[in-house]
Amino acid sequence: MAATNDLRIGIIGYGFMGRTHSNAYKQVPQFFDPPLRPVLKAVCGRDEANAKAFAERWGYESIETDWRKLIDRDDIDAVDICTPNNTHAEIAIAAAEAGKMVLCEKPLSMDLKQGQQMVDAIEKAGVPNTVWYNYRRVPAVSLAKQLIDEGRLGKIFHYRANFLQDWTISADLPQGGAALWRLDAAAAGSGVTGDLLAHCIDTALWLNGKIGDVCAMTETFIKERTHTLTGKVEKVGIDDACAFLCHFENGSLGLFESTRYARGHKALYTLEINGEHASIRWDLHDLHRLEYFDHRDDSIVRGWRSVHVTDGDMPYMKHWWVPGLQIGYEHTFIHQFADFLDCAAQGKPCPPTFRDALATQAVCDAVLDSAEQRKWEDVVPV
């Protein structure tokens, strides 16, 4: 019998994201005072031995090898989807119809149409939900949001973001299967657009508002790869690189670039925003630092300030150590889950909600359409 404030979690998938989320479930009660107590009830994966090993390591009480059984269980309140993108919709819709809360990995869906079906199901069920666009909850990025909302930058002119990696350059790398499903269009939907630019777009929509239209180009540098599962050489269907221009509805111009072919960059997510009075920039490799330039400073001391976002009065930092001491990537998931519990206790969705993630999906779809058509595309309003 569950205590009334228990939130009993069933997680589906035990890869990289299964670990980041499970870590969040364990850490939140230690560092926050959540209104609900996470209970790690079950992990689901097709391989029984792997599921058991994961359950043992992270402290899940039980395992399932069929996600439908997990959703049918009366002792699960929230379903966390950490499986490849092509499975999100079916699981999320079934979970919502069963009245479960849903936490879903990004990107929401394979495309906008499928994402809309997910949003319809989740909103009809009225269940708390969130999509794990975790970078919003880097304290320095949350502080950027605060500075923008306070009007410190004034009118925004430019928004620039990059997400650069280099892990798929080898032509010998196969596509598909457990670790490499991100290279397989049938499992991932798209390449860097859905995997990396989607993060940049989520942050941009949050910080700078809606995007009206886009003009994009994509490239697939390696045209054929062997499929891990079939052993056959197959056409590569994902975008290896994507860059796009856009107009934000607030009148500012956007410039975005992502690739997995930038030798020397493993996860370089940077953003810069230039406003009438001030500019800010941020780099994931130095995630505590928010650089800020304010033209209103006296000219004799005017310059880029390097704000080290660790003090207790900065977003999320009062829950951690003492000023000056850092936290890392995994804390973004801890912060999102702490916020999720606050929302869930009130029966509310937690931003980025399924609907917020649908807006990101609408931009991704417009980007891919634009690249294919070689012309500007309007973003479908959601």
Ligand code: SOE
């Ligand atoms: C891809 O390499 C990846 O792991 C993405 O899937 C994550 O969303 C991103 O945060 C880091 O890079």
